[in-house]
Amino acid sequence: MKKIVIALLLLFLGLNVYSQTRRDRMGNPQVSSEPSEQDIEKRKRMIEERKLEYIDNFLSTLEADEFQKVIIKQHLLTYYDAKMAVLKTRFEHSLDRNNAIKALEDNHFKELETVISEGDMNKIQDMIKGDFDEKAVKKEKKKKKKKKKKKG
Numbered sequence: 001m002k003k004i005v006i007a008l009l010l011l012f013l014g015l016n017v018y019s020q021t022r023r024d025r026m027g028n029p030q031v032s033s034e035p036s037e038q039d040i041e042k043r044k045r046m047i048e049e050r051k052l053e054y055i056d057n058f059l060s061t062l063e064a065d066e067f068q069k070v071i072i073k074q075h076l077l078t079y080y081d082a083k084m085a086v087l088k089t090r091f092e093h094s095l096d097r098n099n100a101i102k103a104l105e106d107n108h109f110k111e112l113e114t115v116i117s118e119g120d121m122n123k124i125q126d127m128i129k130g131d132f133d134e135k136a137v138k139k140e141k142k143k144k145k146k147k148k149k150k151k152g
Contacts, residue, residue, distance in 0.1 A: 051080060057137045058127055062120045071115060072124070079108050079128070105129075 035043070055076050059069045082104055091097040105128050113121055126132060 051077075054134060057134050057141075058123075058132055060141070061137055062116075062123060064116050064120050068116055068120075072112065072120075075109060075112055076124075079104070082108065 055073055058076075059073060062069060062072065064072065083101065086097065086100045086104060089097075089100075091100070109121070109124060109128075112124070116124075123132075
């Protein structure tokens, strides 16, 4: 009797421990570990590539010439770097962070206003606020490629 009670107790504890481990679809346990240096570098590289692709897609919507687009691209890259620096900085209050971001948005593109058209400046302001629809630009590029293939 004593052996049966001990066996049931061990079985019960064993099943609880087994059920608390996280498992994937195939039943293999998932081990959560911190990312390695290679994973971190790979992720940073992917983020940088994605940022450049996003900016290039945005620049394709502007009516500026190539020289102006290069200048705009440089300003956008420095803007995103400055914004990341502001976001990584510790502030006492979230209002201070919001004010710093607002000041960055207002002042960073002041010198571009004299170089580019008002329509392009409005597009830049919309992009900064998050109103740029990249999916529509990608669809438009895809349509242009399709038309080019049909003609050629």
